Amino acid sequence: MSDQELQPLAPRRKTRQILVGKVPVGGDAPISVQSMTKTDTRDVEATVNQIYGYANAGCEIVRVSVPTKKAGEVFHEICDRSPIPVVADIHFDYRLALVAADGGAACLRINPGNIGGQDRVRAVVDKAGSLGIPIRIGVNGGSLEKDLLEKFGTATPEAMVESALRHIEVLEREGFRDIKISLKASDVIRTVQAYRLLAKQVDYPFHLGITEAGTPFGGTIRSSVGMGILLAEGLGDTIRVSLTGDGEDECRVGHEMLRALALRSGGFRMVSCPSCGRVQIDLNRVANEIEEGLKAINHENITYAVMGCVVNGPGEAKDADLGVAGGAGEGLIYRKGELIRKVKEEDLVPAFLEEARKVKAEADAAKA
Incomplete structure (x- = not known):
């Protein structure tokens, strides 16, 4: 049987659709492959060159960290020159999210709970809404809120889901629903359980990944097993294979994973x-x-x-x-x-x- 004749193992979970630049995410859109730059964002040439390498390897959306004011100042140059939509990765300083949005970000990756009070969340939401920029809520098992760790004792799947729902509620309170969500842990079982739990409660698109998955050998295995389970069950709208190594390999592994499950063709x-x-x-x-x-x-x-x-x-x-x-x-x-x-x-x-x-x-x- 040819690859074209194979059919996915389960129907895709029905979600609302968002646009990351010109790339549709969720709904009936193809599952997209993402990666993240590993350069110093302040080095525009190195960052842009890396993005082009990723794009040639099949990357369709790229995430770029914006950790400092200087990185924010050059972020617009990266967006202007990137061949694919750029997601700004923001932590703690809501002002960097505003700068990145004005600089051409196609999406903002934030945790609404760690950028300050509701007034700061409102400023980011107002900016994102006016520019048509979605927000990715990124929950990571290694950085959950202290009160949740105290409540659950550790970063359980239930704790990760409660964190996600908490962040979602902060955005929805402002009338913002142009959202996608990730629930990443460094092990397969917690990650799979967390996504399964949240899938029953919201209709937002999911970005899949096993965070800090490891070196190309171990990381590829863990990513393939974890995301493979979820994708085979119809969960997931974008994916990133997180490897300690070449980002181009992340993209190739991602596409191969989707082809193996009859979720993408090509290549x-x-x-x-x-x-x-x-x-x-x-x-x-x-x-x-x-x-x-x-x-x-x-x-x-x-x-x-x-x-x-x-x-x-x-x-x-x-x-x-x-x-x-x-x-x-x-x-x-x-x-x-x-x-x-x-x-x-x-x-x-x-x-x-x-x-x-x-x-x-x-x-x-x-x-x-």
Whole structure:
């Protein structure tokens, strides 16, 4: 069965829809992939360059921290030059939220409860409302209010939900409902339970994530398990894979997660076998070099297979749009189930990428 024929495991939770710049979030909009810059925001060039790298890797909304007055002063330059909508990440100082809103923020990420009294919340809400900017309420299990920690003893899912409802009530008191919500903890179970609980009580769109998920290895696993559970249940409208590492990898993992659950199409899917004693080519090298080469070919909804031997290889390769099955120091390249080339191992990667470029050129010609 092709990726296009797969169907999500559960219907999407019905939410109200907001606009982050030109990107719709919630309702029936596609689930968007987000990341956050890791540069010093005061360094405009480095920040903008990083955003472009993220966008090329599939990022659709980017969050930028605005922690100081100086960062606020240059924030408008980043928004002006960014190819994708920019969310301003604000903590404590409501004045930075006002500056970021005037500077072109497509969304404000705040906790209404930590920016001061209702008069300060009202100032931010009035500014956001006048400019059509939504607000993301970000609840983090590691920074809950002290009274909630005392009440629940620790950052339980129930405590996280109560915090979110408290922040929501602060905004709703001002008549503001252009909201999305995140409920992140650093472990999968609390995060899943918190989102499930809140989903029963509000219809605002959710931004999913496992906060401080970890290094690329552990963080990818925790993010995939936690968000995978929620996405499979129909929860989630935007996602961020939080990794201690390259933000571009966050975006690629996010898109792969959504494609695996039939929630997004586009890009390519590569199937490769884990290798075993039957393999007679350097499969690790071939698979990694092919995957890296495919990143430079801008293609959509294509499945590639890189298989190591003649047991499962021909079948998997035939099922793919383009596939290779390894042999004794050689490989057979299949296109749509038909054998098209037999090449030596040293020629496998360039030959495969050559055929991939032909697939791309033919797809472009068919669209023209």
